[in-house]
Amino acid sequence: MYEKRIVVKVGTNVMINKDNRIVQPILKRLVDQIAELYEQNIMTVLVSSGSANAGLEILGESEIENKSIRRQVYSAIGQPRMMRYYYSIFHDYGMRCAQVLATKRDFNPGEHRKNMINCYEGLMSEGVIPIANEDDAVSVTHSMFSDNDELASLIAELIHADMLIILTDIDGFYTGHPDNDDSELLPEVKVDQNVEQYIEETDKGETSGRGGMASKLKIAKNTAAKNIPTYIANGKKDRIILDIVEGKDVGTRIVE
Numbered sequence: 627m628y629e630k631r632i633v634v635k636v637g638t639n640v641m642i643n644k645d646n647r648i649v650q651p652i653l654k655r656l657v658d659q660i661a662e663l664y665e666q667n668i669m670t671v672l673v674s675s676g677s678a679n680a681g682l683e684i685l686g687e688s689e690i691e692n693k694s695i696r697r698q699v700y701s702a703i704g705q706p707r708m709m710r711y712y713y714s715i716f717h718d719y720g721m722r723c724a725q726v727l728a729t730k731r732d733f734n735p736g737e738h739r740k741n742m743i744n745c746y747e748g749l750m751s752e753g754v755i756p757i758a759n760e761d762d763a764v765s766v767t768h769s770m771f772s773d774n775d776e777l778a779s780l781i782a783e784l785i786h787a788d789m790l791i792i793l794t795d796i797d798g799f800y801t802g803h804p805d806n807d808d809s810e811l812l813p814e815v816k817v818d819q820n821v822e823q824y825i826e827e828t829d830k831g832e833t834s835g836r837g838g839m840a841s842k843l844k845i846a847k848n849t850a851a852k853n854i855p856t857y858i859a860n861g862k863k864d865r866i867i868l869d870i871v872e873g874k875d876v877g878t879r880i881v882e
């Protein structure tokens with residue numbers, strides 16, 4: 627029915643400014659590209675982080691000491707705020723979107739997985755853009771994904787996507803920390819290429835992911851090994867999704 631189906635994951639750091647506030651024009655630019663792809667008969671599943679950050683914006687610093695409960699509370703408050711943004715932007719484009727929250731066990735073989743497939747296929751067959759996130763309000767310890775990169779990878783596999791695009795706050799995968807002058811962007815990484823030594827630790831705020839670049843690369847390699855080309859690219863760049871779909875030389879492509 628659609629010429630292609632793609633999964634686009636957008637990390638918290640893509641959508642916030644230096645004061646950790648969600649920047650609506652960034653969300654609009656993402657939706658703009660998804661709408662353009664839709665016109666070309668390419669269906670996108672959007673995996674969007676941001677709910678914890680959106681919750682923090684509403685609640686402010688919380689008195690809850692337990693980090694895990696704090697995350698549940700922030701996300702439960704922030705998720706409807708994220709969906710309100712997306713709903714309104716898609717509506718402006720005459721498009722419809724839907725929220726699909728999941729925990730890791732929804733991907734286990736059997737009935738849960740089948741329900742998940744039915745939900746995605748049903749939405750896509752109606753021309754509705756699924757917007758996925760981890761169900762942080764109920765997803766604690768055992769049922770947690772490593773982060774939304776893992777969720778995006780599982781969805782890409784589930785719907786037999788033609789590509790997975792992981793949008794982050796840097797241009798792709800580098801031969802060292804992106805802030806180092808001598809680090810270079812790698813346009814392509816093969817699944818069996820040993821590039822793990824280039825990864826450097828980073829310490830980001832509590833409302834963004836748990837994984838870091840190490841888990842991002844591992845997930846990207848696993849997805850590419852399943853014959854789904856995977857891209858790590860800068861979500862703050864204009865037309866980045868369109869450029870990748872058009873085969874332009876942007877970001878890092880991870881291939882089999």
Ligand SMILES: Nc1ncnc2c1ncn2[C@@H]1O[C@H](COP(=O)(O)OP(=O)(O)O)[C@@H](O)[C@H]1O
Pocket residue numbers: 637638639640793794795796798799800801802803804824825826827828830834835837838839842
């Ligand atoms: N070799 C590397 N190439 C690119 N980024 C790296 C590398 N090593 C560490 N990083 C860091 O990884 C970050 C991206 O991972 P992460 O913070 O988990 O992103 P996100 O929050 O978008 O999921 C970059 O901002 C960068 O600081």
Ligand SMILES: N[C@@H](CCC(=O)OP(=O)(O)O)C(=O)O
Pocket residue numbers: 636637638639674675676677678679701759760762772773774775833834835836837
């Ligand atoms: N599910 C969480 C985000 C988890 C996550 O992976 O975050 P990120 O590394 O910013 O993509 C949220 O919506 O706040």
